[in-house]
Each structure stands twice: as C-alpha cells, then as structure tokens.
Amino acid sequence: MNWHTGRLCGFDLETTGVDIETDRIVTACVVQCGGGQPTASATWLADPGIDIPEQASRVHGITTERARADGQPAGQVVEQLVAALSQIVLAGIPLVAMNARFDLTTLDREARRHHVYPLADTVGDQLRVIDPLVLDKHVSRRRGSRKLADLCQHYDVEIGDAHTADADAIAACRIAWRIGSLRPELAALPLAVLHQQQTAWAAEQARSLADYFRRTPGKEHQAAGVHPEWPLIPAQEVRRDR
Template identity: 70%
Template sequence: MTWHEGRLCGFDLETSGVDVENDRIVTACVVQCGGGSPAQSASWLSDVGGMEIPEGAAKVHGITTERARAEGRPAAEVVTELIAALTQVVLSGVPVVVMNASYDLTLLDREARRHGVTPLVDAVGTDLRVIDPRVLDKHVSRRRGSRTLTALCQHYGVRLDGAHSADADAVAACRVAWRIGATRPELAALPLEQLHAQQIAWAREQGESLRDHFARTPGKESWADGVRTEWPLIPHQRGEA
C-alpha cells in the first residue's frame, strides 16, 4: 500500500499572527482519516495565554480575544494535549499532513518551550514523518500563481469546507496530499522515510530560489534575509525564549 492510500493525520493551527517565535495558538485540529477507517478528529480553542488576538488575525479565523478568553482552555493545557495527540499518531507510524509545515510545526515547537512542555521533535525523535502539500506541489508543478491551501484545493479539484478554520484546513490538506499521491505515481511509490527526506531537500531548494528571486527584484531585496529554508520546522536556538 502506498502512503496516500493509508492512514493520514491532518494537522492545522489558526494563530494570533505570522511570527512563529512570538505568536500564539488560537485553535488547533488533529484529524486522522483514510486507510479504510472512520475519521477521528480532535479540536482545541486556547485562551492564548492572556495575549491579545489582533483584529486582522481575528478577521481571518473568526476568533476574537473576547471569545478566546471566555471559551478557550488554558494555553498550556492545549499545547500539552496537542503534542500528546501528535506524538501518539507519529509513534503509530502515521504521517502528519501539514500545509506549510515549517510554520505550524515551528510555532507549536515554540509554544511547547514557552509552556514547559516537551516539544514534539523531542518526544518522537527521528520517527516524525511529515507530508507538506505545499512543498510537494511546488516540486511537481512549475505553474505561476498562489500556493495557498485554497489555491491548491482549486487546482487539484478538492473540496474545502470553511477555509481558515483549523478543522476544515486539516481535512483539506489531507485531501490535497491524497490527490497529489493519486496523480503522481512517482511520489506515491516513495517510502515515507524517503519522501520525508526528499521534502527536506526540496524545501531547501524552494527557499533558496525564493531568496534569490527577492534579492534580484527591485523593492524586495530586503525580503531575502527573512526567507528560511529549514523544513519541517525551524530548529530552536539555545538561549532563545
């Protein structure tokens, strides 16, 4: 059985912003699907640890600061349970499907360290296997245009129910990954360990290409320094908060 025909675990975060080092988890979803078994889904709403959710972020995912504080659970509890759920998935051999993995997994890593929770990479070690639809799509398709989840769903003919909610995005990412595997036999044939390793290399190449593009584009030269090439997450630097 190829990886896209087996069990997949979608993971998605909606957050207070786009700074992986300092922003917070607002909502999260872990959903297992495929492989001939019923779907299993778990979702979380965090109180964001007393932080404010900027208006711009709230407009994207629909969660205001007031709602997070009133309905959300303590951030440390959310992070603990989220990492426990992902650890169980990873150690059972199921790949984690994450759209733009280096964002979600890095932010989760920093939240774990912030709250004194064992980070996922420390809990699972070398067993982590990630499938990133964005990295796969950029590798197999040279078309121009957006590579957002919405754009990938449109390109691959995948249904997206309620974009920018963690549960909908997690399921949609799995659907896109499945469609890429179904239409690209050369990717479907790769063992998960090899596919994971290939994505590390592809993501680095894609990041370097983007960095070069910014460096030679008038008005965007300064953006080049902000491009990171690490995947599936940016390693934590010792001494950082």
C-alpha cells in the same frame, strides 16, 4: 499499500499572527482519515494569553473575548496537542500539514514557552511529514499563488469553511491524497524517503525564493527571513516573557 491510501493525520493551527517566535496558537485540529478507517477529529480552542489582533480575528473568526471566555489555558492546549501528535507519529502515521514549517515551528516555540517537552524531541527520527505545499511546488512549475485555497482549486478539492483549523487540516489531507493519486512515482516512495526528499526540495525552494527577493527591488530585505529548514526551523534562544 502506498502512503496516500493509508492512514493520514491532518494538522493545522490558526494563530494570533505569522511570526513563529512571538505569535500564539488560537485554534488547532488533529484529524485522522483514510486507510479504510473512520475519520477521527479533535479540535482545540486556546486562550493565547495575549490579545488577538483584529486582522487575525478576521481570518479565523476568533476574537480575544471569545478565546478568554471559552478557550483552555494555552499551556494545557499545547501539552494536549504534543501528546496527541506524539501518539500518532509513534504509531507510524504521517502528519499532513500545509506549509508544515510554520505549524510545526509554531507548536515547537509554544511548547518551549510553556515548558512542554517539544514534539520533535519526543518522537525523534520517527517524525514523518507530508507537506502539500512542498509537493505541489516540486511537481508543478506553474506561476501564481499557492495558498491552501489555490491548491484546493487546482486539485479540485473541497475546502469547506476555509481558515478554520479543522477544515484546513482535512483539506490538506485531500490535496496530499490527490497528489499521490496523480503522481505514482511519489506515491510509491516509502514515507522515510518521501520525508527526506521533501527536506531537500523545501531547501531548494527556499533558496529560489530568497534569490527572487534579492533581485526584486523593494523586496531585498525579505530574503533574510526565508528559512531552508523543513519541517521545523531549529529553535534559537526563546525568551520566556514573550
């Protein structure tokens, strides 16, 4: 059985912003699908402990007031997320995450912030990730945006209510399945090899993006923010008062 026809686990976060070092988790979804088994989904709503900017609320629909009224304390959500994902990874199921570098690094920083043992430290070298963004950039040289909605359109995948964690997580799995179906040479790779290959492809893609920023007037400063590491940017010193 190739990986795209086996069990997959979609993982997605909606957050207070896009800074992995300071922004917080607002909603999360872990959805297992495929492999001839029923779909199983779990979602979380967190009180992030800080105000949710209006711009972020417009994207995912969660206001500060709703998060405070209905959300679990952030530390509890992070602990439950890490526990759920650890169990899945150790069962040999790959995590499918669109732009995994963002979601997994954000979860890592939240774990450290709330004194939860991080996922990467828990599962070690058992982590296997499938990133539709990395795969798509590798197989297609087309120009234009590669946001989740764009990939859904390109691969003829329904997304449902975009920018909700559950819809985005299942859409990422569908795109991964579609890429595996269209590219048998990728589908045939063992998960460990595919993970290793994506690490190299993501680094190459990051270098290309940084080079683009450096040679584009007005964007030169953005090159410093491009990280080659994948699927997780290693932690530096994380301030506990953030």
